[in-house]
Amino acid sequence: MSTIDTLRGRIDAATESDNPLMALVRPPYVLLLPLAILLLVMFVGPMLAIVMFSVQPANSISLNPTVWTFEHYAEIIGGMASGQGVYGDVLVNTAAVSAVTTVATLVFSYPAAYALARKIDRYKTVFLLVLIIPLFTSVNIRVFGWALFLVKNGVLDSVVSLFGVSNYPTMMYQRWTIILGTTYVYMPFMLFPIYLSLLSVEDETIAAARDLGATRWTLFRKIILPLSKPGVIIGSLFVFILSLGADVEAQILGGGSIFTMASNINYSFGYSQNWPLGSAQAVGLLIITLVCGVIILRTINLKEIASRGDA
Amino acid sequence: MSVESRGLIDRLGAGAWYGYVALVALFFLTPLFSLVIASFYDGRFFSIVDYEFSLGWYEAALASGSIRSAFMNTVRISVPVTILSTIIGTGGAIAYTRYEFPWQERFKLLALLPIFFPLILLGLGMSMWASVLGLGYGIVPSIIGELVWISPIVMFVVSITALGIDPNVEEAARDLGADTITMYRRVTLPLIKDGVVSGAIFAFVLSWNNYYIVSYLSGAQSTITTWIHGRMTQGFTPVVPAVASLIFYVSLLLVVAAFIVEFREESG
Numbered sequence: 001m002s003t004i005d006t007l008r009g010r011i012d013a014a015t016e017s018d019n020p021l022m023a024l025v026r027p028p029y030v031l032l033l034p035l036a037i038l039l040l041v042m043f044v045g046p047m048l049a050i051v052m053f054s055v056q057p058a059n060s061i062s063l064n065p066t067v068w069t070f071e072h073y074a075e076i077i078g079g080m081a082s083g084q085g086v087y088g089d090v091l092v093n094t095a096a097v098s099a100v101t102t103v104a105t106l107v108f109s110y111p112a113a114y115a116l117a118r119k120i121d122r123y124k125t126v127f128l129l130v131l132i133i134p135l136f137t138s139v140n141i142r143v144f145g146w147a148l149f150l151v152k153n154g155v156l157d158s159v160v161s162l163f164g165v166s167n168y169p170t171m172m173y174q175r176w177t178i179i180l181g182t183t184y185v186y187m188p189f190m191l192f193p194i195y196l197s198l199l200s201v202e203d204e205t206i207a208a209a210r211d212l213g214a215t216r217w218t219l220f221r222k223i224i225l226p227l228s229k230p231g232v233i234i235g236s237l238f239v240f241i242l243s244l245g246a247d248v249e250a251q252i253l254g255g256g257s258i259f260t261m262a263s264n265i266n267y268s269f270g271y272s273q274n275w276p277l278g279s280a281q282a283v284g285l286l287i288i289t290l291v292c293g294v295i296i297l298r299t300i301n302l303k304e305i306a307s308r309g310d311a
Numbered sequence: 312m313s314v315e316s317r318g319l320i321d322r323l324g325a326g327a328w329y330g331y332v333a334l335v336a337l338f339f340l341t342p343l344f345s346l347v348i349a350s351f352y353d354g355r356f357f358s359i360v361d362y363e364f365s366l367g368w369y370e371a372a373l374a375s376g377s378i379r380s381a382f383m384n385t386v387r388i389s390v391p392v393t394i395l396s397t398i399i400g401t402g403g404a405i406a407y408t409r410y411e412f413p414w415q416e417r418f419k420l421l422a423l424l425p426i427f428f429p430l431i432l433l434g435l436g437m438s439m440w441a442s443v444l445g446l447g448y449g450i451v452p453s454i455i456g457e458l459v460w461i462s463p464i465v466m467f468v469v470s471i472t473a474l475g476i477d478p479n480v481e482e483a484a485r486d487l488g489a490d491t492i493t494m495y496r497r498v499t500l501p502l503i504k505d506g507v508v509s510g511a512i513f514a515f516v517l518s519w520n521n522y523y524i525v526s527y528l529s530g531a532q533s534t535i536t537t538w539i540h541g542r543m544t545q546g547f548t549p550v551v552p553a554v555a556s557l558i559f560y561v562s563l564l565l566v567v568a569a570f571i572v573e574f575r576e577e578s579g
Contacts, residue, residue: 027405027410027491031406032406034398034402035400035462036418038458043433047436049443050436062443115328115332120329125570127332130339130340131335131336133562134339136513137520138536140536141539141558145342146345148346184338187339245429247431262431275439278435279435289432293427302467306474
C-alpha cells in the first residue's frame with residue numbers, strides 16, 4: 001500500500017469516527033444502502049413471513065404471535081411418511097421431477113458446454129444467443145409453447161402425420177411431460193456454469209497431457225472433468241432448487257392432475273386460501289434453497305467469471 | 312494413418328460437435344417456433360398440409376381492450392423496474408467491486424441470494440408480507456416485488472464488467488484532483504457503461520416476462536403474463552399464441568440488442 005493510500009485511509013477513518021451518520025452518505029455505503037434496505041425489508045421480511053405463517057392456525061390471514069401450532073407440519077410430514085393421499089404423491093412427484101431433471105440437464109448440457117467452450121469457433125455468438133433467449137422469455141410462454149407442440153392436433157402431431165403415423169398415446173399430462181418442461185426451462189442454468197468452468201481449461205494443459213501420452217479418455221477423466229467440477233456442482237444445485245419450484249410446468253404440462261410441491265403450495269394459497277398450510281409446505285423448500293444458495297454463492301468467484309468472460 | 316484420413320476424422324469429429332450443439336439449439340427453439348407457427352394459423356387445429364396463414368389473431372389481440380390494458384399494466388411495471396433496478400443494482404455493484412468495507416462478503420451473500428430463489432417462493436412470501444405491512448396489491452407492490460429479484464441480477468451483470476476495470480485508473484483520477492462525483496461521471500461510469508446498458512436491457516426483459524411475482528402481487532390488475540396464464544388454464548382462446556408471440560418478439564429484439572452491446576468489442 002502506498003503512503004498516499006495509508007494517509008487517505010487514516011483521513012477516511014478519522015472522518016467516519018467523527019460522525020458515523022455522515023459516513024453513511026459517503027461511498028460505498030450510499031451506494032449499497034438502497035439494495036441492502038430493499039432486500040432486508042422485501043426479501044428477508046417475506047421469508048420470515050413464510051416461517052411465521054407456517055405455525056399459525058389454519059386459514060389465518062394475519063399474524064398472531066401468541067397463537068401458534070405445528071398442526072400443518074404434522075399433517076404434511078404424516079402424509080409424506082405414510083405415502084398416502086396428496087402429500088405422498090407430492091413427495092414422489094417432486095423428488096422424481098427434481099432428480100431426473102438434474103441428471104437429464106447434466107447429461108445433455110455437458111457435451112454442449114464442452115463443444116461451445118473448446119470445439120466451436122464459427123457461429124459461436126449465434127449459438128450462445130439461441131441458448132440465452134429462452135432464459136429471457138416468460139416461463140409460462142415457453143411451457144405453453146411445449147403444450148402447443150405436444151398436444152393432440154398440435155405441431156408434432158401434424159409433422160408425424162406426414163409420415164402416416166397416427167394413434168399414438170397422448171403425450172400430455174404425464175410425469176415425464178413435466179420433466180421435459182423442467183429440463184427445458186432449467187437447462188441453461190446447468191449449461192452456462194459448466195461452459196464457464198470449461199473455458200478456464202488452458203490449451204497448454206491439454207497439450208502437455210497429450211505430449212505425456214494421455215489418451216482421450218484419460219485426458220477427460222484426469223483433467224477436463226476435475227477442472228469442470230465447480231461448474232457441475234453449481235449447475236446441479238441450481239437446477240435442483242429451481243425445479244423444486246416448478247409450478248407452471250406441472251399446471252400446464254401436468255394438466256392439473258399431477259401435483260408437485262410447488263403446484264400444491266400454489267393450490268393451498270390460491271384455491272384453498274389456506275396461507276398457513278401453504279407456508280408450512282414452503283418452509284421445506286425455503287430451507288433447501290437457502291442451503292444450496294449459500295453453497296452456490298460461496299463457490300462462485302465473480303473475479304474469475306469476469307476474467308473468463310474475456311476469453 | 313495417412314494425413315488425409317486423419318484430417319477427415321478430425322473434420323467429422325468437429326462436425327459431430329457442431330451437430331450436437333445444433334440439436335440442443337433446436338430443442339431450445341422448439342416451443343418458441345411452435346408458438347409462432349400457431350399464432351399465424353387460421354383455425355383451431357394445425358395441419359402442415361393445408362396450413363392457412365393468417366394475421367387475424369394479431370389483429371384480434373391488438374383490438375381487444377382487456378389485452379391492451381394488460382399490456383399497459385406490464386409497461387407501467389417494467390419501466391420503473393428497469394430504471395430503479397439499474398440504479399440500485401449498479402450502486403451495489405460499484406460498492407462491492409470498487410471498495411473494501413466490513414461485512415463485504417455478507418453483503419454479497421444477501422445481495423445475490425434472491426437470484427437463486429425459486430420465484431414462487433419469493434412471490435408467495437411477498438404476498439403475505441404485503442398483507443402484513445398493509446402494502447396491498449397492485450402496480451406499486453408489483454414494482455417493489457420485482458426489484459427484489461431484478462436488482463441483484465443487474466448487480467451481478469454490472470459487477471462482472473466492473474471487475475474488469477484497472478483500479479489504477481480511478482486512483483490516477485483521484486491523484487489528478489478529481490472529487491468522487493467527477494471520478495464517477497468521467498471515469499468509472501464510462502468504463503462500466505456497457506455492463507450498465509446490458510444490465511438495464513436484461514432488467515426490462517425480465518420484468519416484461521415476469522409471471523410468478525406479479526401473479527402474487529398484482530391483485531386485480533392483470534399483466535400480459537398473468538392474462539396469458541388465466542386464458543391457458545381456464546377459457547383458452549386461439550388469440551393466446553398471438554399475444555404470447557408479441558411479448559416474445561419484444562424480448563427477442565432486446566436480448567439481441569443486449570448481446571450486441573456485451574460482445575461488441577470481440578467482433579469489432
